[in-house]
Amino acid sequence: MKVKIFLHYPDDTPAGYVIFDGKTSKVYDENGNFLFEVEGIFPPKPRKINYEWIDKVLDEGLEDARKRFILYVGSRYLVNIKGLSEDEAIKRLEEFYYKKGGGKIYESWLKSVLRGVKNKGLKPWSLKRIQEKDKEMYSLISKVLNKQT
Structure with a gap:
């Protein structure tokens, strides 16, 4: 047919x-x-990507790998998927960073990262890509996602 x-x-x-x-x-x-x-069929059906896991990690925080998460996932998600302004994204990323663990994160670094991902239109890494590229970060994210609330 x-x-x-x-x-x-x-x-x-x-x-x-x-x-x-x-x-x-x-x-x-x-x-x-x-x-x-x-x-297959053309045009292909648009794939719906589930980003709920990113919100959960941003809400819960990570004990380690926070800067890498901001660089490869959080910044890209907040700016290019959710469409937050630079100021809103900085506030959300600072809240995430200081939720667990110490250290210092500089606003100038966050601004640089946010502008870079916005200018390039970068999308957040998927869980599969994180698992392939950064096993430590994947393990920490898995603990947050598997935690019973």
Whole structure:
């Protein structure tokens, strides 16, 4: 069974169509010219990414690896996913940092990190990536996520 899916540009003008045969999608422009073929349905369904675990870690705090968490996860999440302003993000990250453990975190470092991730549009690392790249941080995050509330 073949299905014809009509495509539209964001302004709702016709952008062509797709013929999906159950296995592959053949994509055509608005004039019927073949453009390309892909496995599966096109356009793909957007994946919903669950970021709840990041909020839980930010709320609970970490005993160690806090700066790495801010650099690779917290800053990216607060600025590029939640859309917080720089001041709001700094406040939230400082609260997270001082929740558990001592040490000092400089506002100038936080501002630099936040501006960098915002300018580059960086997304937070996934738990899978943290597990692959930073086993220590993954272990600490797992303790927080597995803690019964």
